[in-house]
Amino acid sequence: MSCAATPTCPLRVGSLELPSPVLVAPMVGITDAPFRALCQEMGAGLVTTEMVAAEAVIRHIPAALRLLEFSPEVKPVAAQLVGCDPHAMAEAARICADRGAMVIDANLGCPVKKVVSRGSGATLARDVGATARVLEAMVKAVDVPVTVKMRLGWDAKSINAPELARALQDVGVAMVTVHGRTRAQGYSGRADWDAIACVKAAVAIPVIGSGDVGDPVEIRRDIDNGRVDGVVVARGMLGNYQFLRRAVHFVATGELLPEPTFEQRIAFARRHLEMLIEHYGEARALTIGRKYVAWTIKGCAGAARLRAMVQDLERRPQLEALWDLALEAGVGPQGWYVPVFTSGEG
Ligand SMILES: Cc1cc2nc3c(=O)[nH]c(=O)nc-3n(C[C@H](O)[C@H](O)[C@H](O)COP(=O)(O)O)c2cc1C
Numbered sequence: 001m002s003c004a005a006t007p008t009c010p011l012r013v014g015s016l017e018l019p020s021p022v023l024v025a026p027m028v029g030i031t032d033a034p035f036r037a038l039c040q041e042m043g044a045g046l047v048t049t050e051m052v053a054a055e056a057v058i059r060h061i062p063a064a065l066r067l068l069e070f071s072p073e074v075k076p077v078a079a080q081l082v083g084c085d086p087h088a089m090a091e092a093a094r095i096c097a098d099r100g101a102m103v104i105d106a107n108l109g110c111p112v113k114k115v116v117s118r119g120s121g122a123t124l125a126r127d128v129g130a131t132a133r134v135l136e137a138m139v140k141a142v143d144v145p146v147t148v149k150m151r152l153g154w155d156a157k158s159i160n161a162p163e164l165a166r167a168l169q170d171v172g173v174a175m176v177t178v179h180g181r182t183r184a185q186g187y188s189g190r191a192d193w194d195a196i197a198c199v200k201a202a203v204a205i206p207v208i209g210s211g212d213v214g215d216p217v218e219i220r221r222d223i224d225n226g227r228v229d230g231v232v233v234a235r236g237m238l239g240n241y242q243f244l245r246r247a248v249h250f251v252a253t254g255e256l257l258p259e260p261t262f263e264q265r266i267a268f269a270r271r272h273l274e275m276l277i278e279h280y281g282e283a284r285a286l287t288i289g290r291k292y293v294a295w296t297i298k299g300c301a302g303a304a305r306l307r308a309m310v311q312d313l314e315r316r317p318q319l320e321a322l323w324d325l326a327l328e329a330g331v332g333p334q335g336w337y338v339p340v341f342t343s344g345e346g
Contacts (some may be wrong), residue, residue, distance in 0.1 A: 013175045024237075034272065068096055108122065136171035213231045219251055266296065270323050282316055287313075290310050
């Protein structure tokens with residue numbers, strides 16, 4: 001039996017009890033070790049890797065294995081795998097569990113061409129029987145909970161999320177995250193939370209909602225009303241890190257923390273960049289970190305001038321100078337910028 005997670009009824013994923021029903025979504029190029037550490041600090045119920053190709057994992061490709069480096073302090077942590085071959089997905093799940101992943105998630109929603117053309121992601125999810133075979137192999141291969149993340153279906157005419165979720169529950173999948181859009185929709189329109197609630201009504205395992213998560217009050221209302229057991233935060237926290245903390249806190253206590261001040265936002269981004277430098281070294285961190293700096297300074301007065309400096313970020317003193325200029329500039333007339341994405345991998 002699942003129940004909507006409340007302070008008295010925690011969210012359970014198989015044998016694992018999560019500290020909050022507000023989880024962090026897998027995001028390619030974002031949910032690396034430093035980002036996960038920040039999210040855990042802000043109280044996330046579960047953090048995860050970005051999707052990693054199972055075939056690359058079983059062939060021990062170094063770039064894939066680097067995505068699967070887990071620090072023992074950052075937990076609970078999931079590894080997300082993408083693939084369509086039961087043996088490869090099972091073997092990759094074993095490798096992830098051996099490396100410290102406490103949950104193994106299968107990506108059944110990725111809409112991008114290079115994934116769907118190989119029969120994985122949203123393509124695999126079109127075939128309920130084939131998907132169930134893959135997940136059954138994964139469940140049998142590991143002792144940790146196996147979960148999935150899916151879309152509503154391929155397109156409006158082929159919504160199969162409730163049927164798919166039921167079939168996966170039957171083979172032992174412990175939790176389902178549903179992005180309330182079809183593959184055909186990409187990231188257009190609004191996510192359909194009524195359709196996500198239909199998946200919740202179809203299964204007893206926890207169902208987590210995804211899509212346009214950006215309001216702590218809505219999150220708590222959907223959980224309290226039993227429409228979902230939890231949510232995953234994705235674009236809502238890019239350039240606006242503390243959204244996660246405010247959501248976790250509101251769901252746990254009903255108290256809405258104030259929006260962070262301009263100085264607090266800059267201080268948080270600054271610390272994130274420090275963590276990236278510690279993890280990757282200065283040169284690589286400043287390349288990876290440019291997007292975070294760009295999101296953070298977009299709301300500043302005279303942002304265009306600051307943005308030009310982001311392209312050239314190579315050394316720490318340049319970064320320090322940029323933060324100082326941003327603080328001097330203050331927030332611009334348009335207010336704080338919240339990034340809008342038109343694409344993603346799930
Ligand atoms: C940059 C980016 C990368 C993403 N990468 C993944 C991924 O690796 N695996 C996955 O299942 N979903 C991925 N997604 C989808 C998100 O997990 C989430 O389901 C989607 O963004 C909808 O939530 P939102 O509207 O709150 O952003 C990605 C999304 C973005 C924006």
